Amino acid sequence: MDRESRPQKKTGPGRPRSFDREIALRAAMLLFWEQGFDGTSYTDLTRATGMSKPTIYATFGDKIELFRKAMTFYAEQATTVYQEALEQPTAREAVEACLRLARGLHYKTGEPFVCFLVQGALTGSADTKELRAELGALQRQATQLLQKRLEQGKRKGELPSGANTKVMAEYFTSIVTGLSVQASNGASTRDLHQVIEMAMATWPSKA
Structure with missing residues (x-):
């Protein structure tokens, strides 16, 4: 997959501090996505962000706090995109749109959409237990949003009256x-599309 190019180490004197901070945070987010929390060193972070280690500490805190801020930065953007997908005309179209987002990259920016949360959730050191819990909470929020959309579809008659929207939301979140x-492991678009088609084939019939 193509990665977004890294920020230059020097920024224009006229740029506001918040702008430079966002560039560095975006670079850190992409690095954590590519390498995971445990696989990312301070040397990697200084190269990616253009900041010295003391500046990283002063701006973001330690590596755990930087990851947490990158996670929050990502979640704020991703939630907007996810909600747009859920606004499709029918519940079925909304679910399929969410599955297509999961193919890996935001269709406009080329940045990770779901992948960042998944990669972060897979890190396993004892030091990151709290982070993993926070990542899990974000994923549960996404599942709840999906269930809410399925409930809307059910009320409109798009699903059978006996459809279990909680189980459906958990199933499609697993997909x-x-x-x-x-x-993130390099599966082809064709293979991913076939998985999406198979998952959508399980959609309950109203008959």
């Missing part, structure tokens, strides 16, 4: 996670 892992 999203699997697609994200496969996408």
Whole structure:
């Protein structure tokens, strides 16, 4: 996959501090996505952000705090994109749009969409237990949003009256996670599309 180019180490004197901070945070986010928390060193972070280690500490805190800020930065952007997908005319179209997002990259920016949360959730050191819990909470929020959209569709008659929207939301969230892992591991668009088609084939019939 193509990665967004890294920021230059020097920025224009007229740029506001918040702008430079956002560039550095975006660079850190992409690095954590590519290498995971445990696989990312301070040397990697200084090269990617153009900041010295003391500046990283002063601006973001330690590596755990930097990851947390990158996660929050990502979640704020991703939530908007996810909600746009859920606004499709029908519940079925909304679910399929979410699955397509999980192929790996934001269709406009080329940055990770679901992949960042999945990659972060897979880091396993004892020091990151709290981070993993926070990542899990973000994923549960996404599942709840999906269930809410399925409930809307159910009320409109798009799903059988007995459809279990909680189980459906958990099922499709699991598919999203699997697609994200496969996408980050280099699966082809064709293979991912076939998985999406198979998942959508399980959509309950109203008959």
